[in-house]
Amino acid sequence: MSIKDFLLPDLGEGLTESEIASWKIAEGDAVEVNQVIAEIETAKALVELPSPFDGTIRKLYAQEGTTVQVGEPIIAFELEGGDDGPEGSGVKEEREPVLVGYGPKKEGGAAPKRRRRSWDETTATGIQTLKEAVEPDAAQATPALETAGPASGTGRRERPRTTPPVRIFARECGVDLTGVDGTGAGGLITRADVQRAAESGAAETAPEQTMTDAGRHGDVRIPIKGVRKATAAAMTASAFTAPHASEFITIDVTRTSELVTRLRSQHPKTRITIMSVISKAMLLAAKRTPSVNAYWDEDAQQIIEFGHINLGVAAATERGLVVPVVKNADALALLDLADAISTLVTTAREGRTQPADMSGGTITLTNVGVFGVDAGTPILTPGQSAIVAAGAVRRRPWEYNDEVALRDVMTLSMSFDHRIVDGEQASRFLVDVARVLEDPGTALTLL
Incomplete structure (x- = not known):
């Protein structure tokens, strides 16, 4: 019998602290390797923390809602056998545990399969997917809830039913x-x-x-903590480090609206929107103006133009603004890009985005039109040279074929780091994006 203290690990991106959002176990509970033991809220995401041991929970050092520094003990485990773990279990101490599905492994190299849970067990796991407990169709219709259930006998406080x-x-x-x-x-x-x-x-x-x-x-x-604290710090640093400049263009996007309607009927399983087409237009335009996909290296006194495009897509969530990233977006076809964006945004709004999925962006798209706003001046994501904001699509009188007609009209806004991107480059990029949205067939001239 031995006691092991489990220290709060760095959950990614060098974060120095995390908040205990919720415990999924109580003192006296028996746990298995890779069983979810807590939800940890970092400055970037709400993540699940797996157990590094088979054993019994001896003590919880931190209450829910407490902010803990990386490296501080959060749980004491009571283990059978010697210091290397339960005798015959093949489990060794894992000093740098990672996220669920990638934690400690049993002998033989394969991670242990997680047992199928009943509804009563699963309701206490917060954002843990309900696919283990219900059928896929039911999982899509049922939010991950925290609800009061039968008393466990461990003295845990029952929680009201919510997300x-x-x-x-x-x-x-x-x-x-x-x-x-x-x-x-x-x-x-x-x-x-x-x-x-x-x-x-x-x-x-x-x-x-x-x-x-x-x-x-x-x-x-x-x-001020969590996502809002991190966002505030990043935006302040960006605003007072990179000299921002902004440009705007108002365009007729009727043909893009018609294209989206056709693609939805032809590919009903693909979640394509006008934002998907704007994203693709940005990726094509960035190939012609690589300075918008770059960053300023202060130490080396160099401008680094990225050899790939990782597209950040800003998403408003209940925890604040998060920016999940489509990695190597420039390699994706339009329909694949649409699915990737939809999946990332949905995951972000459910609070399940992992830190790794919000890092590495090279250019960002934000949608202010979803709130009914026509235009804005977005602040650059730190380490990037350009961001585009898409305004609301409105039916307006517009000049078309030398006549006035009702057309779908929207405004694109662009902010850029004037150290890296000059006015001519920003204008060329924004006009290229606008050309594709006004006439999607123009995309063929940018390939």
Whole structure:
């Protein structure tokens, strides 16, 4: 019998701290290698942490909602046998555990298969996929919930029925979910329910929460942490490091709208949108103007033009703005690109994007039109030289074939690092993107 302290690992990208979003086990529970033991919220994502051992949970050092530095102990495991793990188990201590599916392995090289879980077990796993417990069709229709279930006998506190992003939002607002009535399907507590509770002054601060002094007029103090903290730091650094300049162009995208409609009917399983076509146009245009796919190397005093294009796609989520990245997007055909973008955005909104999927971007596309906005001046993602914002598509009177007709019209905005991209290069890139959207057949001239 031995006791092993498990230290919080670096979950990727050199992050120095993470928050314990939720424990999936309690003191006294028996666990298996690679079993999910916690949800950890980093500055970039909500990730699942696997157990590095077979053993019993002896002690939890940190409460939910606590921010822990990388390298600090978070769990004490009680192991059978010697220091190398349970006798005969073939499990050795893993000092740098990684994410689920890539953790410690049994002897023979194959990772242990995770057992099929019942509904009661799975409901406590937050964003853990429900495919282990329900049929695929049901999994698509049912959100990953945290819900009160039968008492486990371990003294764990039952949680109100909600989703992990909403629970995190509630903690940031200082709202005790046990006092909130859910208006969602089956009593599900929604983000709107939490917002109403916070605004009504009904927020009750739990011991581990950091919101204080809501104020006599319903003021709410929201801690700056997680995605918002990382985004704020990155945008501040970008705004005061790279000299931003912006350009705009308003165009007739009727032919692109018609193309999207045709492709949807021809390929019903492909999730293609006008954003897919804008992405493809950017990739083609960047080949002709490589300075928009580059970064400024201050130490070497060089401009580095990337030999590949990793397209960042900004997505608004309940945790804040995240930018998942389509790696080697320039190698993808339009339909494959559409599927890749849709998958990444869906994963981001579900709070399941991993840190590795939000790194390595070389140019970014953001969609302000989804909020009904026509144009904006986006801030560059650090380490990139250009970002494009797509505005809302509106039906407007427009000159067409020497007449005035109702057409689909949108505005594209572009911000760029003026150290790397000059006005002529930015204009050429933006006009190339616009040409493809005005007449998709023009793409053949850019190949």
